[in-house]
């Protein structure tokens with residue numbers, strides 16, 4: 029294994045690992061450092077909802093990244109399974125999204141993108157999903173909504189990276205950068221070891237701000253806790269989405285109830301009795317039969333938030349050789365393939381498929397940015 033990799037990646041979550049895999053496929057030697065176990069932070073904790081999209085007709089770069097995810101998750105899942113034998117749980121299960129009057133412009137965005145959808149009356153929604161309660165809002169059927177099982181996907185990604193020669197280094201926290209003039213030439217590990225690399229990628233999720241600050245940038249990547257309750261019982265067969273709350277049926281009787289959004293919790297990752305009660309109350313209202321479901325588990329993860337909800341992807345201004353892919357907030361799974369592709373195009377000097385301007389580290393965030401999907 030090389031001592032001076034082409035690329036050193038800080039952070040082995042879905043963004044770091046997917047990027048590592050794509051870069052290694054292009055023939056680059058890649059080393060990934062994580063302060064803990066690989067893929068056990070936000071990427072493990074997430075719900076794995078993959079909303080539909082269409083990269084050919086998206087209005088914004090963020091929509092384009094979502095569209096790339098929607099279009100490529102089926103073949104990427106197949107590729108990972110062929111390489112590793114691990115099923116990541118990708119399923120085109122469909123979804124029903126309940127919109128409110130505040131979301132009036134969203135169907136037009138879907139239509140412009142060419143996303144298939146159908147406005148339902150509540151009785152029609154109940155015919156499709158007989159366990160659905162009397163929920164307020166306008167139900168829209170989204171047949172192309174899909175899901176992946178995060179822990180399975182991460183396991184497949186880790187195995188795929190190993191298979192193609194990525195050097196994975198869990199439990200190796202990165203303490204800082206090695207710099208020479210305005211160039212970042214490597215990482216300094218907490219252990220004292222120094223690793224130089226031709227290019228560096230920061231994919232440290234909610235923890236990325238610390239390593240950006242020392243390079244003079246404060247984009248305000250911050251943790252936003254999300255709690256999830258897992259139950260087992262009778263329930264919907266499609267994903268049901270009500271703004272930031274959702275139910276994700278896994279297909280084997282397990283149903284994931286998500287999620288809270290708690291920036292005030294900082295880096296505290298535990299669940300709370302209030303958070304869990306709130307989620308159960310929501311689930312029992314949405315699907316009353318879930319009152320009978322057994323509670324299997326609950327957990328929390330720290331989403332990497334950003335001021336406008338969009339990720340930071342691209343070079344770090346004023347420094348050579350160092351790049352960032354962080355701040356994917358509620359959408360890191362769906363945006364992971366598009367992000368990894370963009371990083372790979374940058375590092376291999378290929379034409380860029382996505383305009384990364386919207387993701388610049390030094391942008392002025394537009395906090396009124398509205399997403400076509402909130403879950």
Ligand SMILES: Cc1cc2nc3c(=O)[nH]c(=O)nc-3n(C[C@H](O)[C@H](O)[C@H](O)COP(=O)(O)OP(=O)(O)OC[C@H]3O[C@@H](n4cnc5c(N)ncnc54)[C@H](O)[C@@H]3O)c2cc1C
Nearest residue numbers: 039041043063071074075077202233254329359360361362
């Ligand atoms: C409850 C919940 C539900 C979600 N649901 C969805 C969903 O349905 N669909 C969707 O697309 N997204 C969803 N998300 C969001 C998605 O999970 C995140 O956007 C995504 O996981 C971010 O990936 P990441 O690799 O940037 O971060 P992480 O997975 O947090 O990985 C960052 C890694 O960097 C490591 N690290 C940090 N600093 C250092 C350092 N100094 N040295 C070494 N390693 C370091 C950390 O240990 C960590 O492993 C959800 C998130 C949560 C919490």
